[in-house]
Amino acid sequence: MELTLLGTGAPAGLPRPACPCAVCAGALGDGARAATSLLVDGALLLDLTPGAAFAAARAGRSLGGVRQVLLTHPHNGPAVEVPAGVPQPGRVPDGRELALLTGHRVRAVAMDAPGTGYAVTGPDGQRLLYLPPGGAPAGLAEGTAGMYDMVVADVVGRPDAVARLRAVGAAGPATEVIAVHLDHDAPPGPELRRRLAAAGARAVPDGSTLEVGAYEDVPDVPRRTLVLGGARSGKSVEAERRLESFPDVLYVATGGTRGGDTEWAARVAAHRDRRPGSWRTTESCDLVPLLAGEGAPLLVDCLSLWLTDAMDAVGAWDDAVWADGGERALRTRVAELTRAVRETRRTVVAVSNEVGSGIVPATASGRRYRDELGRLNAAFAEQCEHVLLLVAGQALVLRG
Secondary structure, eight states: OEEEEEEOBOTTOBSOTTOOSHHHHHOOGGGOBOBOEEEETTTEEESOOTTHHHHHHHTTOOSTTOOEEEOOSOOOSSOOOOOTTOOOOBOOOTTOEEEOTTSOEEEEEEBSSSSEEEEEEOTTSOEEEEOOTTOOBOSOOTTTSOOOSEEEEOTTTOHHHHHHHHHTTSSOTTOEEEEOSBOTTSOOHHHHHHHHHHTTEEOOOTTOEEETTOOTTOOOOOSEEEEEEOTTSSHHHHHHHTTTTSSSOEEEEOSOOOTTOHHHHHHHHHHHHHSOTTOEEEEOSOHHHHHHSOSSOEEEEOHHHHHHHHHHHHTTTSHHHIIIIIHHHHHHHHHHHHHHHHHOOSOEEEEEEOOTTSOOOSSHHHHHHHHHHHHHHHHHHHTOSEEEEEETTEEEEEEO
16 A cells, blocks of 8 residues: 655644744755645545645646545635545544445544544555544554554654554554654654654655555664753653653652652652653662563653662761772662663663753762762663753753
8 A cells, every 4th residue: 555645744734824933944845844635545535735736746646546535634724625536525424434446445533632533444455544633543442443554643742642552552563653744843853853763653754655564664662761951951851752652651750759848749740740641650769670570661760869769778978888888889789770771671761860060069978979970870871772961951862
């Protein structure tokens, strides 16, 4: 089954008309995107958008063979002109299936937002799922959808849609995920590619033709990622973003609850409110058994608090204890942790503070903590495929 993406942008396109934002200003060349529209085997058009006939011509395709036009979401603004010879667009009721003379079967998938998704099965059995902007499948049960060869969806706006598909086995490691409906809320250029790759997805320019069922372009999701940053740099948000398209993430909070500290309680509550409802949380600094076990991806937030707990345990704040075995005990704990990271089979995203670039601490204990955190970060990063540094909310790739 052959899929041509006549457009890959949001309904208003990218850049948006008269929008002065930085993303729109830079959306030139391959970065410019018309409203998303899909042409399947030259016979089925999913979403009729302005200029579809010209977009097809630019891609070396024709709409002359289109036998069915289906809409996925309400189109605001003036009615779109239907090109000569193209059937009037329609919509399939949720749960109903439409059989085309070309051998394609189209089933309407219910959404949790206005619009309709379409599951298309080609004459040779390849399966494509196309979702509208801002929507995720509703009412999915495990094993009922079957595995799709390709999913085309709003990955940036609704990463949980991909998570839902993965949770019920409708998307797996061999499923190619293509991001569409890209708007000016999506980061530009390399940052978009990096973020999508973390979700096992990719974006393509308008006019691209893809073969459904060709799996060689499925991005590899990194097994181990370390996200560094200073206070309020956005490091925790970035770490959460890297796993938000995966179900059943285990969030490992190393800071505890700190009873009576209302400011800390507010920080914890803000983190919890950001996380998807399907994620589970455990409060623990015992990371080695978690890394050694099987199961869902781990998000560890954060290593700097793990280090505080470890230094407390070995008496690192007392100079005499530190000199009389405390330092060796801490080195052993760090070595056990980094060995567990190296050997883990789980997907892991860990957060840590980068504290070595500021003012030298005034106390010996503060300087000891700063030095040990720098050593821990370096040892942990050595075991990771991806290492990022967050500065002012922007991710700088240090490795990967």
